[in-house]
Amino acid sequence: GENVEQHPSTLSVQEGDSAVIKCTYSDSASNYFPWYKQELGKGPQLIIDIRSNVGEKKDQRIAVTLNKTAKHFSLHITETQPEDSAVYFCAALMGNTPLVFGKGTRLSVIA
Amino acid sequence: GAGVSQSPSNKVTEKGKDVELRCDPISGHTALYWYRQSLGQGLEFLIYFQGNSAPDKSGLPSDRFSAERTGGSVSTLTIQRTQQEDSAVYLCASSLQGGVAEAFFGQGTRLTVV
Numbered sequence: 665g666e667n668v669e670q671h672p673s674t675l676s677v678q679e680g681d682s683a684v685i686k687c688t689y690s691d692s693a694s695n696y697f698p699w700y701k702q703e704l705g706k707g708p709q710l711i712i713d714i715r716s717n718v719g720e721k722k723d724q725r726i727a728v729t730l731n732k733t734a735k736h737f738s739l740h741i742t743e744t745q746p747e748d749s750a751v752y753f754c755a756a757l758m759g760n761t762p763l764v765f766g767k768g769t770r771l772s773v774i775a
Numbered sequence: 776g777a778g779v780s781q782s783p784s785n786k787v788t789e790k791g792k793d794v795e796l797r798c799d800p801i802s803g804h805t806a807l808y809w810y811r812q813s814l815g816q817g818l819e820f821l822i823y824f825q826g827n828s829a830p831d832k833s834g835l836p837s838d839r840f841s842a843e844r845t846g847g848s849v850s851t852l853t854i855q856r857t858q859q860e861d862s863a864v865y866l867c868a869s870s871l872q873g874g875v876a877e878a879f880f881g882q883g884t885r886l887t888v889v
Contacts, residue, residue, distance in 0.1 A: 670817075698877065707779075707866055707880035708818070753818065760825060760873040762808055762834070767817035 666691040668756050670766025677744050678774050685769045687754035688736040694756040697730060697737045698763070702751045711752075712739070744773045777801070779881035781867050787887045788857055796852040796884045800869030807850050808878065809842060812864045821865075824850065825873040857888045 667690040677683045689697075695716035700708035714721045714728045714737065721728050725744075730737040741748055751770050755763040780799040788794050800807050809821040820834035824844045835841070839857075844850040854861055864883040870876040 700880075705882075707868075707882045710877055710879065713877065762820045762823040762831065763878060764820065765810075765818040 666694055666756055666758055666761075666764040668754060668764050668766040670754050670769060672769060673767065674770045674772070676772045676774060679744060679746060681744055683739075683741045683744055683748070683771055683773075685739045685752055685754070685771075686736060687738070687756075687766050688734075689756040689764075690735070691756070691758055692732075692735060694758040696757040697728070698755050698757075699726075699728060699739050700753045700755065700765075702753065702768075704750075708753055741771075744771075746773050746775050749773045779867055779869050779879055781865075781881035781884050783884060784882065785885045785887075787889060790859060790888055791856055793853065793855045794857055794886065796854075796865050796867075796886070798850045798852070798867030798869075798881060800848065800850070800867070801879060802848075804869035804871055804879075805847065806870040806873040806876070806878075807844055808868045808870075809850070809852050810866045810868065812866055812883070814863070818866065821852070823873075854886075857886075859888050862886055862888045 670687045698713035701711045702708040725742045727740040751768045753768045754766045757763050782797045805826045807824040810818040822842045823831040839855045842852045866883045868878040868880045870878040
């Protein structure tokens with residue numbers, strides 16, 4: 665089955681700097697890659713996703729890149745703000761199967 | 776409501792008791808998932824319902840865990856003879872359909888077994 669590895673597990677950045685979180689997946693048939701943000705005491709919230717026919721997608725300060733050959737995808741947050749502090753999860757999905765999640769990255773943005 | 780609703784939000788139970796956790800998915804969503812999140816850990820898949828198909832139960836950790844989805848809508852996750860290691864946040868998600876459709880999560884049920 666699919667396996668998703670996520671790095672780093674924790675990340676601290678200064679406010680205004682960029683943050684990058686990286687994930688790799690094992691199954692080349694995976695075709696959908698969402699990113700979720702989880703704040704304390706809440707369920708994960710979808711923030712951006714990318715499908716296998718696209719290499720990059722951007723939404724304001726957030727962007728995701730996908731390299732299908734290398735089987736890795738990354739989340740980029742620019743101009744970080746304190747409210748970006750949360751746990752971020754990547755996931756991969758193949759066809760009609762459940763999402764497989766990475767173990768998460770705890771991002772701290774220091775004001 | 777507009778989102779996925781889970782109840783209760785918190786549940787404390789004694790070891791050995793049975794518990795039922797409820798999930799109301801977004802109206803019209805045919806796919807429903809249960810995940811478990813232990814303290815500081817990632818999301819562990821438990822079970823997946825898609826329309827009228829047989830559920831994918833491959834993630835259930837033991838036969839003490841079971842889930843139903845009645846009428847293609849509300850789902851109940853049941854844990855029998857709870858153990859301390861069952862303590863976790865149980866998250867439910869739904870999507871318009873299985874496959875490459877966005878999944879939306881509820882706020883979770885925090886289960887504590889004492």
